[in-house]
Amino acid sequence: MYNQKVLDHFNHPRNVSEGDDMSCFGEVQSPVCGDTTFIYLDVEDGKVKDIKFKTFGCAAAIASSSMLTEIAKGMTLEEAKNITDEQIIEALGGLPDEKIHCSVLAAEALKKAIENYEKNNK
Numbered sequence: 001m002y003n004q005k006v007l008d009h010f011n012h013p014r015n016v017s018e019g020d021d022m023s024c025f026g027e028v029q030s031p032v033c034g035d036t037t038f039i040y041l042d043v044e045d046g047k048v049k050d051i052k053f054k055t056f057g058c059a060a061a062i063a064s065s066s067m068l069t070e071i072a073k074g075m076t077l078e079e080a081k082n083i084t085d086e087q088i089i090e091a092l093g094g095l096p097d098e099k100i101h102c103s104v105l106a107a108e109a110l111k112k113a114i115e116n117y118e119k120n121n122k
Helices: 004-011 059-072 077-081 085-092 097-120
Strands: 024-029 036-044 047-056
Touching (some): 004 085, 024 097, 036 059, 036 097, 047 097, 059 085, 077 097, 085 097
Antiparallel strands (some): 024 036, 036 047
């Protein structure tokens, strides 16, 4: 069902943490399956200096969050805002159709984290 890259990110997720010392966070819960993703950002000079996640859900949701952290680290906030679930899926080498909705959580939580950061740092 899952390819090797997805399984690797599920079994050995990158950047998992509560993000206690981060600048902001975003949280999204799936109305479809109940999976929940938290994305934590440490922002410096308008860039994603560090990014962590905590996801409660299936292999696809965890792998998507892990991959997102690798993609977003070092980007400007504007670049990170534009990461799509399609980019995450492509970077993972694909997901089964019935698991596509899981990749949306990571991208949406990242956008919420950036919105929260911008709202609190105007």
